[in-house]
Amino acid sequence: MAGSECNNGCRGCLWTRRLERLRGIRVPPPEDVRGRGVRLAGREPTLRADLADVVAGLREAGAAGIELETNGRMLGYPSYVRTLRDAGVTRLVIKLFGSEEATWDAHTRVPGSYTQALRGIAVTRRVAPRVELVALLVPRRQAGAGLRELVDFAHELGFARARVELRLAKLDLTALPLLAADVRALCERPPVGMQVDVTTS
DSSP states (O other): OOOSOOSOOOTTOHHHHHTTTSOOOOSSOSSOOTTOEEEEOSSOGGGOTTHHHHHHHHHHTTOSEEEEEEOSGGGGOHHHHHHHHHHTOOEEEEEEOOSSHHHHHHHHTOTTHHHHHHHHHHHHHHHOTTSEEEEEEOOOSSTTOSHHHHHHHHHHTTOSEEEEEEOGGGSOGGGHHHHHHHHHHHHHSOOTTOEEEEEEO
16 A cells, blocks of 8 residues: 555545555565566555655665556646656556546546546656656446547547556446446457557456
């Protein structure tokens, strides 16, 4: 668990329910990370004051790469992005909550979070072009948050890779046939030049 706080208030956040079960990240890490990739996720890791130290510590311990999962809002500060880049972050997985501002902000329950996250994406591309950006998509039934809408939006934003998480436990079972059809269509016709990985939980 990389963080215990979040600057969004997303409905149904899975990390809120995991807080009691997961251990926080420590440096030096209790296990051998030499030659392995490390994923930092949980609530919003960028709110940790010591995040850059954690990343640097993991790299010093031999981690091959550091993936950071974030809502992207703190990435709007160029100096902060440089700090993460210099500490050793190699991949940023940025959550996209909707293809429209109203859908996004309604989900996060933070007005302006859409604008801040998109600014963060733009700043990161400019300041840290070698850091890989991956879109994290969790489709919902709300307008602007369907599977194809989110994938097309990620493509419009310039993501070359998207990770789609289908959280089946949260889905209406009557929606599964339609979702299955959407997944098949996406796998058969992904956006040009974009890799899309689909996982279930």
